[in-house]
Amino acid sequence: xxxxERQQLxxxxxxxxxxxxxxxIETEGMTLNIxxxxxxxxxxxxxxxxxxxxxxxxxxxxxxxxxxxxxxxxEVRTYPQVTTLINRIDWLGSFANEVPFILxxxxxxxxxxxxxxxxxxxxxxxxxxxxxxxxxLGDMAVQVGAITPVFFAFRxxxxxxxxxxxxxxxxxxxxFDRIGGLKDDLxxxxxxxxxxxxxxxxxxxxxxxxxxxxxxxxxxxxxxxxVIPPDVGLSYGLSGANIRASGVDWDVRRDSPCGxxxxxxxxxxxxxxxxxxxxxxxxxxxxxxxxxxxxxxLLDNIPSGPIMAKVPVIIKVPAGEAYVETENPLGVMGxxxxxxxxxxxxxxxxxxxxxxxxxxxxxxxxxxxVPDIIxxxxxxxxxxxxxxx
Amino acid sequence: xxxxxxxxxxxxxxxxxxxxxxxxxxxxxxLLERASGALGEALVGSHISAGExxxxxxxxxWAELAGWLxxxxxxxxxxxxxxxxxxxxPFGRDMDSAVDNVLDPPEPKEAxxxxxxxxxxxxxxxxxxxxxxxxxGRSVIAKADLPDDDLRVRSWVPVYPGADWHEREAxxxxxxxxxxxxxxxxxxxxxxxxxxxLRKDYPLLARRVKPWPGLVDVELMPEADxxxxxx
Numbered sequence: 345x346x347x348x349e350r351q352q353l354x355x356x357x358x359x360x361x362x363x364x365x366x367x368x369i370e371t372e373g374m375t376l377n378i379x380x381x382x383x384x385x386x387x388x389x390x391x392x393x394x395x396x397x398x399x400x401x402x403x404x405x406x407x408x409x410x411x412x413x414x415x416x417x418x419e420v421r422t423y424p425q426v427t428t429l430i431n432r433i434d435w436l437g438s439f440a441n442e443v444p445f446i447l448x449x450x451x452x453x454x455x456x457x458x459x460x461x462x463x464x465x466x467x468x469x470x471x472x473x474x475x476x477x478x479x480x481l482g483d484m485a486v487q488v489g490a491i492t493p494v495f496f497a498f499r500x501x502x503x504x505x506x507x508x509x510x511x512x513x514x515x516x517x518x519x520f521d522r523i524g525g526l527k528d529d530l531x532x533x534x535x536x537x538x539x540x541x542x543x544x545x546x547x548x549x550x551x552x553x554x555x556x557x558x559x560x561x562x563x564x565x566x567x568x569x570x571v572i573p574p575d576v577g578l579s580y581g582l583s584g585a586n587i588r589a590s591g592v593d594w595d596v597r598r599d600s601p602c603g604x605x606x607x608x609x610x611x612x613x614x615x616x617x618x619x620x621x622x623x624x625x626x627x628x629x630x631x632x633x634x635x636x637x638x639x640x641x642l643l644d645n646i647p648s649g650p651i652m653a654k655v656p657v658i659i660k661v662p663a664g665e666a667y668v669e670t671e672n673p674l675g676v677m678g679x680x681x682x683x684x685x686x687x688x689x690x691x692x693x694x695x696x697x698x699x700x701x702x703x704x705x706x707x708x709x710x711x712x713x714v715p716d717i718i719x720x721x722x723x724x725x726x727x728x729x730x731x732x733x
Numbered sequence: 734x735x736x737x738x739x740x741x742x743x744x745x746x747x748x749x750x751x752x753x754x755x756x757x758x759x760x761x762x763x764l765l766e767r768a769s770g771a772l773g774e775a776l777v778g779s780h781i782s783a784g785e786x787x788x789x790x791x792x793x794x795w796a797e798l799a800g801w802l803x804x805x806x807x808x809x810x811x812x813x814x815x816x817x818x819x820x821x822x823p824f825g826r827d828m829d830s831a832v833d834n835v836l837d838p839p840e841p842k843e844a845x846x847x848x849x850x851x852x853x854x855x856x857x858x859x860x861x862x863x864x865x866x867x868x869x870g871r872s873v874i875a876k877a878d879l880p881d882d883d884l885r886v887r888s889w890v891p892v893y894p895g896a897d898w899h900e901r902e903a904x905x906x907x908x909x910x911x912x913x914x915x916x917x918x919x920x921x922x923x924x925x926x927x928x929x930x931l932r933k934d935y936p937l938l939a940r941r942v943k944p945w946p947g948l949v950d951v952e953l954m955p956e957a958d959x960x961x962x963x964x
Contacts, residue, residue: 408921415906416930419822420937451783578867579803580895581811587867594810594867665850667785667863667874669812680861680874682817682850693861695813703898732921 351618355571359711373401378717380409386483386727389702393709393717400717403709405702410732418692423449423523423659426689430679431517433696434730437476437673439468439508442521445692447603448668448681449523452661457603459647461525466604467538467642468511468520469670470635474545475504476673477632480725481549484625485556487722488565493556500548503541510534523659525652535643542636549633557629566622570708570720573619580707581700584675585627586724590619596671604670609641621723628725660687674698674730694733698726757784760871764806771801778876780851787852789876795860796887796913798875803892808864808873811893814900816879816907817850817859820933857881858907862889862896885910906931 374395380388388409394401414433418426430445431438443465450456457465482497505515511530512518520527556562572582574590587594595613597606614630616623663685669678675697682691701724708724709717761781768788769776775797778789790798802808858879865872879886888911889896900911901920908929911917919926928935 408919408923411921413930416937420940575809576894578809579811579893581813581893582895583810592867599867599870600872663850664782665787666783676812678812678863680813680815680863691817693813693815693817695863699898700811700813700895703895707894 351571352573354568355573358568376714380406382718389726389728389731391705391709391717391721393714395714398713400709400712400714403706403717405705407702407728407731410728412733414733415692415694418689420688422687423661423689426692427521428517428519430694431519432729433694433733434476434672434674434677434698434727435516436479436727437472438514438516439472439512439518439520440476440670440672441677442519443469443604444668444670444672444677445679445681446521446523447670448666448679449659449661450603451666451668452664452681452683453523453655453659454662455524455653455655457525458650458653459605460529460649461651461653462603462605463642463646464511464526464530464651465521466606467639467646468508468518469604470639470642471504471508471538473635473673474632474639475501475508477628477635478504478545478548480628481552481556481625481632484719484722484725485552485562487718488562490556490559490562493552496548496551496555500544503544507534507538507541510537522652522655524655525650529651530646535646538643539640542639545636546633549629549636552629557626563622565716565719566625566723567618567620569621569716570712570723571618571620572704572708576707577619577704580704582675582704583697583700584671584673585631586624586675586701588613588615589623589627591615591617596669596676600669602668602670605642606638609638611638611641621719624723624725658687660685661689669695672697674725674727675701677730696730696733698728698730699733702726702731754784760784761786764871764873767806768801771805772798777878778853782851785872785874787874787876789852789854789878792877792879792886795875795877796889796892798877799862799864799889799892802864802873802875806866806873807868808866808871810865810867811889811895812863812865812872814860814862814889814896814903816903816909816931817861818857818907818931818933819850819854819859820857822933852876854878858884858909860886860903860909862899864893879909884908885912887911888913890914905929908932 376393376395378393379390390406391403392406393403414429417429426445427442430441433441478497478501482494485493508518509515511534512520572590574592577587577590593613593615598613601607611634614627616627661683663683665682667678667680669676677697678695680693681689684690708720712720758781761784764786765779772790772794775791775794776788777791780787856878860877862875863872888900891913898920900914901917903909904911904917905919905922906929
């Protein structure tokens with residue numbers, strides 16, 4: 345579960361060495377403003393970094409450029425209308441945003457989606473993971489100066505987006521999940537086409553492995569950079585691949601499954617002991633491959649039957665409180681839904697993964713060199729919609 | 734269930750999930766017992782449902798609760814911290830207004846009684862936080878009531894550094910002060926912003942100015958009767 349002691353010691357030694365350098369060569373400080381518009385930010389995030397020479401003394405992210413107030417807006421919308429909003433939180437893996445909210449509402453209503461709907465939900469959930477993370481795999485290479493992989497990423501992500509569009513009608517904002525099931529059944533021929541797409545994504549993963557992972561420059565820029573010890577990561581609320589790259593073997597899909605059928609297939613949670621930028625990239629690469637295997641296995645035995653449970657036309661959710669979290673592409677995402685028995689939720693607290701993932705940056709960027717800011721931010725992988733909500 | 738295969742799958746799943754749920758509830762009961770031993774009088778309410786444990790503590794023990802959860806019980810993962818305003822909204826959903834709310838404000842309705850949720854509550858504002866134990870998959874939802882005239886509580890930042898931004902958000906959205914927080918600044922809203930938007934008595938201005946179009950522009954289907962239903 346922990347990073348090896350040798351690594352922790354070397355990390356502490358490096359930090360101490362940096363502190364010494366700062367004392368010996370005193371230079372005048374400088375404030376560097378990164379963003380709000382920067383390719384590494386997936387949206388508009390501003391970072392105010394105070395520098396001493398090439399090193400960061402303190403870095404403070406400034407956000408709110410995309411704050412849309414979804415928690416307030418959800419209070420004046422009916423439950424089915426809320427999914428339209430929350431689609432736009434993490435816009436690269438939109439379907440995955442809908443799932444925990446719908447599951448929380450289902451838990452309060454004591455409704456369970458029929459098996460076929462659960463299966464298709466899980467497939468689409470994993471497809472949004474693939475669509476989301478393939479872009480990261482290409483984008484991470486851009487952060488260190490390699491342009492080619494991102495074109496591969498955009499090219500191959502298209503196969504997955506086409507499948508999501510074929511099933512739901514929306515490439516980025518499916519709005520397909522319903523309380524009690526799904527909006528529609530799968531179109532004819534979808535299963536075979538999705539298998540084809542999964543083969544292509546596996547090919548893409550191999551390409552990225554050859555192009556990026558083994559590349560000497562990439563390794564030099566990411567190995568040992570931005571090391572997060574597991575206990576620090578956990579206390580900051582890091583989740584998803586970021587915490588698994590620090591050696592914490594925790595995946596909500598496996599450890600506390602809720603409503604999705606990941607326990608019906610054979611798959612593996614990947615971890616990496618190093619906790620550096622490279623580890624975060626590596627874990628995400630393995631996860632993408634694993635997700636294609638999950639999809640393939642689920643496609644093999646989709647149960648027959650209806651795709652909607654019996655729910656009233658006008659949905660009133662009984663009074664109560666429920667919290668459901670799932671392992672979304674960016675990390676653990678959860679919704680705390682408070683209902684008073686009305687058409688609309690009384691309060692929705694959105695626990696988005698990126699908000700907590702980025703909250704570690706003031707700690708993490710202290711003492712790093714300026715070019716590493718970008719690789720570290722890139723490797724933490726956040727979507728601004730997921731931070732600002 | 735139209736197909737027998739699917740029906741079998743469902744029953745098998747239900748049995749397994751019921752057993753798992755019972756085990757989770759038993760685990761939560763054990764934890765609750767230890768919590769009442771450790772916190773004593775400070776634990777003022779609790780609730781267990783779907784394997785999730787809610788603990789409501791006295792405001793003065795809010796920080797002790799965090800320390801106990803992390804150091805004694807091993808809840809190392811900080812999930813989120815926020816608050817709930819239990820005041821019934823004086824504006825409703827603003828959806829039943831086909832009239833202009835600004836020029837022709839509706840008669841103020843008598844406010845319905847304030848109801849609080851699971852694990853109880855006595856005051857309008859309630860803190861809400863959740864922590865996980867990643868090695869066993871357990872989790873706890875913590876709550877604490879804040880008196881209306883003194884919205885302050887000790888910060889969780891010394892225990893969980895990740896609470897920093899969450900407390901800034903709660904400060905900005907609800908106006909709750911966190912003692913011992915390293916820097917309560919605006920996180921989402923511009924610095925000169927006035928008011929606390931997630932409070933229930935803060936109007937959603939977009940709705941005040943323009944009624945929700947969904948109900949205003951109702952166009953009946955050709956065959957519908959005047960109530961909107963089809964014969």
